[in-house]
Amino acid sequence: MAERPFHHGNLRAVLLDEAVAVLREDGADGLSLRDLARRAGVxxxxxxxxxxxxxxxxxxxxxxxxxxxxxxxxxxxSGSADLDDRFRRVAMAYVDFAIDDAALMDLMFQASTGGRPGPVRSAAESLFAVLDGALGTAPVDPGEDPRTTFKLLFAATMQGIAALVVARRIDRQQGEQLVEAALGTMLRSDLGTRALGDG
Structure with missing residues (x-):
């Protein structure tokens, strides 16, 4: 491997890039600070x-x-105001990420379930805040939280579809077909109606 030149100020970014590469190659078990130092040439x-x-x-x-x-x-x-198209784009972005960076996705959600306040929890909350924005501004009945349930169901469904692709139980095209079917069901469900209102 050819050494990549870097300035002292961006060593952290270089190490993180190398760590992402290790995750893709060997999974989280392959991560070590000593190996990253070797890969970065420091x-x-x-x-x-x-x-x-x-x-x-x-x-x-x-x-x-x-x-x-x-x-x-x-x-x-950013691409569309149409509810169905908006969710299709978001779903495919989510699934593509979960397939292309499966080990990173696993690491992200394992780290965020620790319940500790801090940067990981804040970053996870930012993702769910953006997903909340996709739901529009439908009013929520007091005592209910259909939006949170919908977001969790959406994330669980998309990660499940991605996991099937990663495990080679289905191919990527079948995964896209499942995304379409899942969205059609979720958006037209009673939960979807309560969470989204008019979208």
Missing amino acids: SHGAPRSHFVDRQALVDALAVLGFERLTAAVRRAL
């Missing part, structure tokens, strides 16, 4: 100026993943 102690330990690296990767997924969802939302 001393084995250099990464510790940015990540005090492996958990700090994992948390930073989770934040990066949530930021990238949130940016992809934002781009998907």
